[in-house]
Amino acid sequence: MKKSKKFYLLVSFSIIAILSLFTGCGNTKSNSSEIYDSTKTYTGKFVNGKLTKPFHLKIQTQTSFNEAIIADKKGFFKEVGIIPEYTGVLSPNVSLPQSVIKEDNDLFDSGHVTTIASARKAGANLKIVLTSMVDSPDFDKTHMTWFVRDDGEIKSPKDLVGKKIAMSGKGSCAELWNAEFLRQNGVYVKKTRIVVMKDEQQEQALKQGNIDMAIVHPPFNMKIKNDGGVKILATSYEIGEKAGDGTASGLAVRAFSENFIERYPDVVKAYIVADLKAQQYINKNYQEALKIAADYLKMDIKNMAGNIY
Structure with a gap:
């Protein structure tokens, strides 16, 4: 422990x-x-x-x-x-x-x-x-997951410049940890486009190409993963671990x-x-x-x- x-x-x-x-x-x-x-x-x-x-x-x-x-x-x-x-x-x-x-x-x-x-x-x-x-390293217990389309243009965080990133709200945990995720990967947050959207709406928006990345809490992250057609760029636990404590990110x-x-x-x-x-x-x-x-x-x-x- x-x-x-x-x-x-x-x-x-x-x-x-x-x-x-x-x-x-x-x-x-x-x-x-x-x-x-x-x-x-x-x-x-x-x-x-x-x-x-x-x-x-x-x-x-x-x-x-x-x-x-x-x-x-x-x-x-x-x-x-x-x-x-x-x-x-x-x-x-x-x-x-x-x-x-x-x-x-x-x-x-x-x-x-x-x-x-x-x-x-x-x-x-x-x-x-x-x-x-x-937070937890286990996917079914993790706080948030960063999804992109499996067949999309986003192959790494560097590709997020100028792209639309969906999150549940401004001033939220998603905004905080997304800023840290981008910082860790050398991307200036102001060079991305933030879209506020409910977690349960992000899967459809991502697959229709209305957004380029979804940041989703459970249980909706499990549904997106099970439905397929996406890949995971990061989890909150991974981001928190790089920042010093994976459990604290949740x-x-x-x-x-x-x-x-x-x-x-x-x-x-x-x-x-x-x-x-x-x-x-x-x-x-x-x-x-x-x-x-x-x-x-x-x-x-x-x-x-x-x-x-």
Whole structure:
């Protein structure tokens, strides 16, 4: 096990140990019939590993592999008193940090340290409460994949000058690691053309020649690979490894607004416990976790890929 992975696990276990100190405080009995009403003050406490009153946690609807799916379907949210309330898929002109600050969503559950840093620099009071996935050299667990057409003009990164590169968003992990990928190969990023496009749309765009390279997250990278007609120029793990740490190129975080944490500290504790249980389940039962996610996302299991934690 690499040093960075040991560090992530140590952080996770430390959080669990800290939370256990809180569970001994208070002796309020749980009232499972009382559901949280956003118009009233929430008075639930995190006692003996569960909220004394259920809390409806607003989460964006999942469109890819995420431990929130496992926490929901395996009952880890229910165990701690959280009821996930899925709010739908974000519109293209609204970012997840924006939706959390506006309180359309409670949880920031898709992004990285750099995402939070950029959001805070822009004035968003988001705060990281937990680390999540890390990158892997295994294709089915890798963070992102750089695809070009097998019969196209792109044979090496040098051929990307003047070409269209698709990614899920500006200011995203894809933009960060693509810039590093180009730098490593002596290509100035401003000499390429960046196109913002959803991951699930990039395969068709690539094969139709509307873009020259696709940067895709799981599970859509697995589908593109299985469908064929493409070749891989790089993976995020390879790029990160050249930069100093392959696992860190996929390091994700989970966050809430500072206002939410101040109002609902016990809900945050409950969420951390449920999420860590989901992460541990995925690491121990990876194939079963993929099947659960594939069923939830209505995807063919052969095209399913995820991450490790």
